Amino acid sequence: MQQTLIFFCQLGALAAFAWTADQVVKICGLPIPGNVLGIIVLFTLLCTGIVKESHISAAAGFLLRHLVFFFVPVAVGLMNWGGVFYDYGWALLAAIVVSAALPLLVVSKLARALRHRPGQGGERQKEEKPCGQ
Amino acid sequence: MWTVTTLLCVAGTLLVYLTINSLYLRYKHPLINVVGLSAAVIIIALLLCDLPYTAYEPAKDIMTALMGAATVSLALPLYRFRKLLLRDAAAILCSVGAGAFTAMFSAGLMVQMGGLPREVAMSILSKGVSIPFAVQLASIYDGVPSLAAAFVVATGTLGSLLGAWSLDCIRDTAPFSRGLTLGTVSHGQGVAAALQENEEAGAMAGLAMILAGILTAVFAPGVVWLLRILA
Known part of the structure; x- marks a missing residue:
């Protein structure tokens, strides 16, 4: 019972936080989306210890486990665009596939090349654990 | 109602x-x-x-x-991996930046070469970033916001369908680079796919998504200029 209450309090706090970030972006006319500002501010609050991990972890863990759910209703919106994709056909499909495949190669290769500096590969593997748990 | x-x-x-x-x-x-x-x-x-x-x-x-609450929660995995993020800041910034630029430029160029209307080319530029950002960018550069949203969803769905498989094909097994790639190429849906793999990949993908969003806005004027020259 108490666990459930804590969960919903955390959920409410996160929702209020996201809403506030959205409003700040709108009012100040910042050139970034509200959720990006929200992530940056919440990350800063966590790093400075103003917000503790335990304050949000129950609700945040649940939301992150089901993050894909939120994109299901958004993806359903594609049904409206059948016509556009039908008219422009292959050019659009090719553009979308190629412009996803090229950066995929670029990011993956660069990330691995830049990160594995000589002599450090071995030790690094061990340090790849989440900190602050 | x-x-x-x-x-x-x-x-x-x-x-x-x-x-x-x-x-x-x-x-x-x-x-x-x-x-x-x-x-x-x-x-x-x-x-x-x-x-x-x-x-x-x-x-x-x-x-x-x-x-919104779910996206903001991404701050938690970012925080848990903060040391990793800080230590590899240069590698992360370079690879995500190069990826965001490649995505914009190749998409814009191909649509332009395919003879599609200019507003379609301008709408596809922001296809790699999350929807609120893409819609904003499209309207700045005379694109169609709703079309931009469709490209974002299409790219994200493609990334979550084939992203992990493509990374397997190029033998990328490190959660670090897999996460960065998924987040850069297909924003929120890529992050979700990375989170299904493990927490480190999810954290890197979340960071890549944020950086890709910011860097796409920074590169946009340059890419629009380049495309105009090549047209």
């Missing part, structure tokens, strides 16, 4: 999602794509019931009400 249709749409979407998600968790097969399959089932159901998307939209608004 809380009509019966809306309630049925919400209940139906939840049911479809929970069924497909439990199938995915049971078999972990890459072809069981939660977003793609669920959306396909729902679209087919709507078409069979002769319902237009506008009938589904109120349900979508209700279900995505917590999307």
Whole structure:
């Protein structure tokens, strides 16, 4: 019972936080989306210890486990665009596939090349654990 | 409005999602794509019931009400991996920046070469970033915001369908680079796909998504200029 209450309090706090970030972006006319500002501010609050991990972890863990759910209703919106994709056909499909495949190669290769500096590969593997748990 | 249709749409979407998600968790097969399959089932159901998307939209608004809270929660995995992020800041920034530029430029160039109208080219530039950002960018550069949103969804769905498989094909097994790639190439859906793999990949993908969003806005004027010269 108490666990459930804590969960919903955390959920409410996160929702209020996201809403506030959205409003700040709108009012100040910042050139970034509200959720990006929200992530940056919440990350800063966590790093400075103003917000503790335990304050949000129950609700945040649940939301992150089901993050894909939120994109299901958004993806359903594609049904409206059948016509556009039908008219422009292959050019659009090719553009979308190629412009996803090229950066995929670029990011993956660069990330691995830049990160594995000589002599450090071995030790690094061990340090790849989440900190602050 | 809380009509019966809306309630049925919400209940139906939840049911479809929970069924497909439990199938995915049971078999972990890459072809069981939660977003793609669920959306396909729902679209087919709507078409069979002769319902237009506008009938589904109120349900979508209700279900995505917590999307902001969910996205903001990404700060938690970022925080847990903060040391990793700081130490590899240069590698992360370079690879995500190069990826964001490649995505914009190749998409814009191909659409332009395919002879499509200019506003389509301007709408596809922001296809790699999350929807609110893409819509804003499209309207700045005379694109069509709704078309931009469609490209974002298409790219995200493609990334979550084939991203992990493509990375397997190029033998990328490190959670670090897999996460960065998924987040850069297909924003929120890539992050979700990376989170399904493990927490480190999820954290890197979340960071890559944020950086890609910011860097895409920074590169946009340059890419638009380049495309104009090449046209």
